[in-house]
Amino acid sequence: MPELSRRRALTAAAALATMAGVQPAVAPTVSATEHGRHTPASFDEVYKGRRIQGRPVSGGAHQHHGGGYAVSVDGVELHVMRNADGSWISVVSHYDPVPTPRAAARAAVDELQGAALLPFPAN
Amino acid sequence: MTVRKNQAALTADEKRRFVAAVVELKRSGRYDTFVTTHNAFIVGDTDDGERTGHRSPSFLPWHRRFLLDFERALQEVDSSVALPYWDWSTDRSIRSSLWAPDFLGGTGRSRDGRVMDGPFAASASNWSINVRVDGRTFLRRSLGTAVRELPTRAEVESVLAMPTYDTAPWNSASDGFRNHLEGWRGVNLHNRVHVWVGGHMATGMSPNDPVFWLHHAYVDKLWAQWQRLHPGSGYVPVAGTPNVVDLNDTMKPWNDVRPADLLDHTAHYTFDAA
Numbered sequence: 001m002p003e004l005s006r007r008r009a010l011t012a013a014a015a016l017a018t019m020a021g022v023q024p025a026v027a028p029t030v031s032a033t034e035h036g037r038h039t040p041a042s043f044d045e046v047y048k049g050r051r052i053q054g055r056p057v058s059g060g061a062h063q064h065h066g067g068g069y070a071v072s073v074d075g076v077e078l079h080v081m082r083n084a085d086g087s088w089i090s091v092v093s094h095y096d097p098v099p100t101p102r103a104a105a106r107a108a109v110d111e112l113q114g115a116a117l118l119p120f121p122a123n
Numbered sequence: 124m125t126v127r128k129n130q131a132a133l134t135a136d137e138k139r140r141f142v143a144a145v146v147e148l149k150r151s152g153r154y155d156t157f158v159t160t161h162n163a164f165i166v167g168d169t170d171d172g173e174r175t176g177h178r179s180p181s182f183l184p185w186h187r188r189f190l191l192d193f194e195r196a197l198q199e200v201d202s203s204v205a206l207p208y209w210d211w212s213t214d215r216s217i218r219s220s221l222w223a224p225d226f227l228g229g230t231g232r233s234r235d236g237r238v239m240d241g242p243f244a245a246s247a248s249n250w251s252i253n254v255r256v257d258g259r260t261f262l263r264r265s266l267g268t269a270v271r272e273l274p275t276r277a278e279v280e281s282v283l284a285m286p287t288y289d290t291a292p293w294n295s296a297s298d299g300f301r302n303h304l305e306g307w308r309g310v311n312l313h314n315r316v317h318v319w320v321g322g323h324m325a326t327g328m329s330p331n332d333p334v335f336w337l338h339h340a341y342v343d344k345l346w347a348q349w350q351r352l353h354p355g356s357g358y359v360p361v362a363g364t365p366n367v368v369d370l371n372d373t374m375k376p377w378n379d380v381r382p383a384d385l386l387d388h389t390a391h392y393t394f395d396a397a
Binding site: 079081084085091092093094095096097112113115116117118 | 162165166169170171178235236255256257258259269292294295296306307313314315318325326327328329
């Protein structure tokens, strides 16, 4: 059981490090198909009183699981992910795909109901 | 031998013991390790990369093992407890006994989604949300708000009728039973239930809501039903698939269990009814 817990902790730590923008020891690889896909444009708007921003990111310290796109709410990163069909989800709306990263950011603002997003890992 | 029962058929004493065991795991800190593990896989599993817990063939055996771990933890607190399942195609209403104050409590209030009754309400002070992405520490739900209807029995049957377990590309774009049950494609069963419950259940930290276990115990039961309907259909892929757990590959985070070891649930538990 201690060994199991340790593995779990390491797995979680790697995921959290990625979310925080800290590169884990082994970078996730990006497939050729991912490179070839259309990347959504940047956005920056105030939605329901919150500033939401999105931008493509590439390589280095900012290579995301989501395939090279970063979203933030009031400057705090929101973990987003792109599905194979081009739809998007975020960690606070994970089972409900929406068409664009901007829609995922707006869905997150709706879900948060004014609460501040915590920088991961903050809890 | 553990018998997993329909939540609707539990006695008052069975509900009380289940709730007490869950609350004790929370108090000891063990419960939150399950939430952390689930979220780590949710954010790590991707359609183009390594995928284990979700959006992949191993969605079903991974959750079967995850639930077994949780059930064993409950049984270390109270050996009489088994995981109940929630047949959301039958108990489709917010007036179901599942949501009564003597079991899981009801929906959240409209202002902030806060669950106000039952043993997991913030006011009961034994259910603080610790693994979270924002400052809110109270359990939230919004039953039937983001999507109006739970899946129907006919929709469940349409997915159970699919003869192929899974198909390339082995992700959220796949055809076949697994992805239709998971819900990324088609009528949408599992994913839709998460969205219907709302609140924490709609997030990567969905095990913060104890209904997570009852939902997944029913998804797991549907896998068993599918196996009986299609005895000639097995888990696929069987070998050599990059980023995907093949039949005889070990699964993270355990690293000592394969899908092949988890196909037969009767080694671990049975159900009250077919």
